[in-house]
Amino acid sequence: MKVGNARRNMDPDFSELDAALDDRDLDGYLIDADSTEADQYYLSGFDAPDPFLTLYDGEVHLLFSRSLEYGRANKEARADTVERYVDFGYQSKVEEYGPREAVSRVIAAFLDSYDVESIAAPPRFPLSTADRLRDRGVTVESDDESVITELRATKTDEEIEHIETAQRANEAAMAAAEELLRESRTAAKGQLLYDGERLTSERIKEEIEVTLLGHGCALDETIVACGSDAADPHDRGSGPLRAGEPIIVDIFPQHKASKYHADMTRTFVVGEPDETVAEWYELTARAHAAALDAIEPGATGAEVHDAVCDVYEEAGQPTLRSDESTETGFIHSTGHGVGLDVHELPRVAPNGGVLEPGHVVTVEPGLYDPEVGGVRIEDFVVVTEDGYENLTEYPKELVV
Numbered sequence: 001m002k003v004g005n006a007r008r009n010m011d012p013d014f015s016e017l018d019a020a021l022d023d024r025d026l027d028g029y030l031i032d033a034d035s036t037e038a039d040q041y042y043l044s045g046f047d048a049p050d051p052f053l054t055l056y057d058g059e060v061h062l063l064f065s066r067s068l069e070y071g072r073a074n075k076e077a078r079a080d081t082v083e084r085y086v087d088f089g090y091q092s093k094v095e096e097y098g099p100r101e102a103v104s105r106v107i108a109a110f111l112d113s114y115d116v117e118s119i120a121a122p123p124r125f126p127l128s129t130a131d132r133l134r135d136r137g138v139t140v141e142s143d144d145e146s147v148i149t150e151l152r153a154t155k156t157d158e159e160i161e162h163i164e165t166a167q168r169a170n171e172a173a174m175a176a177a178e179e180l181l182r183e184s185r186t187a188a189k190g191q192l193l194y195d196g197e198r199l200t201s202e203r204i205k206e207e208i209e210v211t212l213l214g215h216g217c218a219l220d221e222t223i224v225a226c227g228s229d230a231a232d233p234h235d236r237g238s239g240p241l242r243a244g245e246p247i248i249v250d251i252f253p254q255h256k257a258s259k260y261h262a263d264m265t266r267t268f269v270v271g272e273p274d275e276t277v278a279e280w281y282e283l284t285a286r287a288h289a290a291a292l293d294a295i296e297p298g299a300t301g302a303e304v305h306d307a308v309c310d311v312y313e314e315a316g317q318p319t320l321r322s323d324e325s326t327e328t329g330f331i332h333s334t335g336h337g338v339g340l341d342v343h344e345l346p347r348v349a350p351n352g353g354v355l356e357p358g359h360v361v362t363v364e365p366g367l368y369d370p371e372v373g374g375v376r377i378e379d380f381v382v383v384t385e386d387g388y389e390n391l392t393e394y395p396k397e398l399v400v
Contacts, residue, residue, distance in 0.1 A: 012042065012078075012156060017056060020120070020147045027116040028057035029143070032129045038340035039122060039148040041259060045078025053107065054079075055114065063110050065103075083110065104132030111138060122146065153337055153345040154358035160382055162258035163338060163360060164391055167380075169215030170251050170262040171394045176211040177204050177224070177249050181241075181270050181400045190242040192270060201226065201237040204249070212253045223250035223265075230267075230374035233332050233366065243271040246281075246373040252342045261342040263362050264392055265378035268400045280367045280375040281398045287311040287365040288377045291334055291348075295381060295388045301352020301361070305334040308365045317367060321350070328369040335362035338380050359383040360391070 017029060031054045035041040044054040044062060046069075053063040059080040062073055066084065073082045088109040093102035107129070111119070118139035121130060123146065130140045155163070184192040184199045192199040201224040208222050225237030227245040241247055250265040267284075269277060287308045294307040309321045309330065318329030333349030338360050346353055348361050355361070359382070366376030379392035 012151070014056065014151070016151055017147050018058065020143075020145070024120065024141065026118045026120050026139070026141065028055050028111070028114070028119045029148075030055050030111075030119045030121050030125070030140075031148075032121075032126050033124075035259075037122075037124075038152065038259075038344070039146075041340060042152050043078075043148055046073050046076055047259065048073075053110070055111065055116065055119075057114050057116055061110075061114060063107070088113075100132075104129075104136055108133060108136035108138060120147075122148070149345060152339055154356060155339060155360050155382065156358070159260065159339065160358075160360065160391070162255060162260035163262060165258065166217060166253055166255040166260055166262035167264070167391055167393075169212055169217040169255065170253055170264050171392075172215055173208045173211040173217075173251050173253070174249060174264060174266060174394055176207045177251075178266075178268060178400060180204055180207055181247065181268055184241075184270060186243040186271060190244055190271075192241045192243055198240050200240050201229075202239075204241070208249075208251055212251075216257060217253040217255050219251070219253040222252070223248060225374070227373050228370045231328075231368045231370040231372070233368060233374065233376070241270075244269065244273065246273065246277050246375055248374050248376055250376070250378065254342070259340055261338055261340070262391075263338050263342055263378065263380055264394060265364055265366075265376045266394065266396065267375045267377065267398060269398055270400050273398060274372075276372050277375065278398070280372070281377075283311065283315050283317070284365050284367060284375050284377050285396065287330075288363060288379070291363045291365065292379075292381065292388065292390070295355065295361075295363075295383060297355060297357050297383055297385065299355050301335075301346055301348040301355060302350055304348050304355075304363070305350060305352060308334045312365070312367070329367060330365060331368055332366070335364055335378075335380070337361055355383045357383055357385050 031040045033040040034051045035047045048069050055061040061081045062079045064084050085106045088106045093105050120143040184194045187193045204224045225235050226241045226247045229235045229237045230248040247268045252263040254261045290307040290311050291304050294304045309319045312330045318326040335348035337344040362380040364378035368374040381388040381390045
């Protein structure tokens with residue numbers, strides 16, 4: 001097993017963005033979005049609920065439609081300048097041209113103030129903004145390579161610390177979920193009871209969410225799926241939980257202060273698992289270990305994925321590699337990047353690219369069949385200069 005400890009220690013490096021702009025002979029990069037768009041938050045370093053513009057021309061410049069965020073942006077944003085529509089004569093332009101035309105003229109004036117006549121923009125850049133800028137003589141080209149998304153794949157020490165903070169909260173939530181399962185008792189027909197009431201997927205999710213809130217995290221959804229529900233990797237799960245059946249708990253919270261995510265899955269059985277579930281769990285643990293053993297800088301996500309498929313296929317289990325139409329067995333990729341988005345680059349999957357120091361990726365093999373249920377084990381690691389470091393500390397035990 002190749003485990004490394006060296007981490008990267010640097011601020012976000014925009015040199016690749018500079019090179020991409022130079023290669024295309026463009027003056028700048030423009031994003032028009034709120035901070036829930038991860039590329040916007042990464043480039044601007046600013047959290048705002050309403051859309052604003054970030055221009056990168058070797059420096060970072062912000063433009064807000066109103067003054068509401070102006071003071072906070074000056075203190076908090078990763079920006080060399082912070083400006084508002086009013087700074088470019090917005091009201092007089094409204095009176096002369098109307099509100100829609102005024103906005104396009106303000107943005108064009110903003111770009112002109114930095115001698116920017118041509119820009120790259122993300123693939124999901126607002127069409128109306130692009131059209132109006134083109135009408136004002138600005139060249140707007142789509143960044144189909146998603147350069148900033150690619151940049152985000154390599155994490156700094158600070159980003160890794162944010163992810164670890166989210167993961168410690170995640171582990172507290174997983175422990176709370178496991179405790180409810182441990183303290184439950186088995187009633188008629190295998191139904192689980194907690195404090196005299198049916199223990200349901202919804203009750204476990206509530207405990208997870210409350211625990212995460214207490215640790216500064218939130219999540220919109222989580223997975224607590226039992227039995228046949230667990231045979232669908234993205235079934236959120238619902239209804240009563242039962243003894244003897246696999247229960248997949250997959251939690252992927254976002255830390256509210258840093259905006260970074262964590263992601264972890266454990267599979268539990270209350271009581272005695274049947275023989276197939278126990279075999280699947282042992283096999284998945286071996287596939288998980290094989291994937292970890294394949295992770296090192298220079299390896300590809302495809303090679304890590306192949307290591308998992310090798311284990312499963314040698315045991316006679318179908319995979320999408322061996323049968324692209326299979327609906328049972330290993331029916332998803334091995335993993336994905338984690339950061340400002342819970343699913344981001346790099347891919348640990350067929351055609352996954354080269355892993356580099358600073359990449360943070362999940363490792364989550366699993367087996368699925370409606371006749372049995374599902375089993376999945378998920379950790380995530382940071383690729384280091386000489387291997388990887390597992391950022392997940394929570395134990396792996398099938399039987400509760």
